[in-house]
Amino acid sequence: MKLLKFPSIMKMPKFKLPKVAKKRTVKVGLPPGTLVYTGEVRDEPVRTTYMIYDAEHYEEGEIKSIEELNSHVDKPEVTWINVDGIHDTGIIESIGNAFKLHPSILEDIVDTEQRPRMEDFDDYIFVTLKMLVYKEKNREVTSEHISLILGPNYLITFQERPGDIFDIIRGRIRTGKGRIRQSGDDYLAYALIDTVIDQYYIILERIGEVVEEIEEELMSRPKIETLQQIYYLKREMIFLRKSVWPLREVIGGLDRSDSALIKQETGRFFRDVYDHTIQAIDMVETYRDMLSGMLDLYLSSISNRMNEVMKVLTIIATIFIPLTFIAGVYGMNFLNMPELRWEYGYYLIWLVMLIITMLMVIYFKRKRWL
Numbered sequence: 337m338k339l340l341k342f343p344s345i346m347k348m349p350k351f352k353l354p355k356v357a358k359k360r361t362v363k364v365g366l367p368p369g370t371l372v373y374t375g376e377v378r379d380e381p382v383r384t385t386y387m388i389y390d391a392e393h394y395e396e397g398e399i400k401s402i403e404e405l406n407s408h409v410d411k412p413e414v415t416w417i418n419v420d421g422i423h424d425t426g427i428i429e430s431i432g433n434a435f436k437l438h439p440s441i442l443e444d445i446v447d448t449e450q451r452p453r454m455e456d457f458d459d460y461i462f463v464t465l466k467m468l469v470y471k472e473k474n475r476e477v478t479s480e481h482i483s484l485i486l487g488p489n490y491l492i493t494f495q496e497r498p499g500d501i502f503d504i505i506r507g508r509i510r511t512g513k514g515r516i517r518q519s520g521d522d523y524l525a526y527a528l529i530d531t532v533i534d535q536y537y538i539i540l541e542r543i544g545e546v547v548e549e550i551e552e553e554l555m556s557r558p559k560i561e562t563l564q565q566i567y568y569l570k571r572e573m574i575f576l577r578k579s580v581w582p583l584r585e586v587i588g589g590l591d592r593s594d595s596a597l598i599k600q601e602t603g604r605f606f607r608d609v610y611d612h613t614i615q616a617i618d619m620v621e622t623y624r625d626m627l628s629g630m631l632d633l634y635l636s637s638i639s640n641r642m643n644e645v646m647k648v649l650t651i652i653a654t655i656f657i658p659l660t661f662i663a664g665v666y667g668m669n670f671l672n673m674p675e676l677r678w679e680y681g682y683y684l685i686w687l688v689m690l691i692i693t694m695l696m697v698i699y700f701k702r703k704r705w706l
Contacts (some may be wrong), residue, residue: 373427375448375481382421383498388413389509391518396510402434414521415490416509420498421522422446422481428494435460435492437485441597445494448481452582454589460487461597463529463586466579469501470538477539479579482532484525486597491521492703493528506525522602529587530609533616536580540619543569543576547626554630558637566634570627577620583613655696658688 384399390413399405405417422428425446432442441462444450452465455521464483469477480500485492493502505527508514516527546569553562590598598606666675666685675681700706 371429371442371446373423373425373446373448374447375423378421378423378497380421380498382419382424382427382554384417384419386418387416387506387509389416389517390414394509394517396506396514401655403431405431406434412489414524416491416521417490418502419492419494420493422483422496431492435485435487437462441485445483448496450481451578452586454586456589456593456595458595460485461525461590461593462486463525463590463594465529465532465583465586467495467500467532467574468535468539468579470535470542476619477542479575484528486521486525488597489521491524491528496698501535502528507532519602522598523605526602526605527607529590530605530612533583533609533612534578536616537612537619539576540616540623543573543623544547544619547630550630554633554637558634561569563634565625566630570624570631573620573624573627577624580613580616584610584617587613607609647705651700658692658696662689662692 360615384405386399386405387394387396389395390412399417419428419431422445428442428446431437432439432445438457439654441455441457444453444462444464450464453463463482463486463638464481467480469478469480470476479693480496482496482500483494485494505524508527511662516523545620549567550562550565552557587606587610591603591610593603663684666673671675675685678684697706
């Protein structure tokens, strides 16, 4: 699980992505299909729940054994099985054996660094993607690796940890609202994927707000913290781009799939999700371009401020050059200097210096240097 953070505008960084130890190196030299969990170390047990429904009724509960899992899947109704926790590779392997999943699929399920992808195996369709959730309370975005197995009359979802954004889908199943109870497991897969992509819009809207705040800072008085914020945002946009861009291929594959597991009418919904994905990608690219432009604007602003400071210092130095010359001449104190014995000599020198200063200021203003 990765974590992005949205602190207040005056704090750094605006987004915080804690470093997560990559465990890909432990897979080097292992046979293909070896299950290696690459996410955070977790102690809680894996929890498997189910929801079985059709147009008339629904039931839900918790699955305690693989035998019970098989008995639920054999029913003619739509069965949604959700696995909270992929850190126990033994349980994931048992589920894979029960549903005859390919070893490479199981390997991708427990690999939290796997990029989003989709693969059609005729008997089932495998989809993996990143679920981003924005938490308004502490202004954080959590990233979670999620996988879906779409089979005949069943859908299996694998998540890193309990708690997700699918409660709204569960609520619609329980209350029978919408068309989800009248539709098949392919529509359920669409609803879950659509909910995940909708969260991307929430994240991107928050990023847009932060970008606008940085723009205001750049136009008023940019600071070194502003530059750090821009660099941080650019790095986090790379992370978001890695999560969003592959979805174009994933959703496009579902839309173009000839699998009997996806009905023609559901394909229309996937086309709508594809359009949403393209819009999200466009927003990501737009913000990346804006941040690049902000970096150039920041450097230009700093350069202009430096030029203004240098101009003021140069004007001040130029004004004081003749005054320094006069003061230096009369600071020599030679006895034969006639002005030294004149009663009004001191006041005359001050008058000459003031006149020179005024003339130079007037000249600079006419030249628009001031």
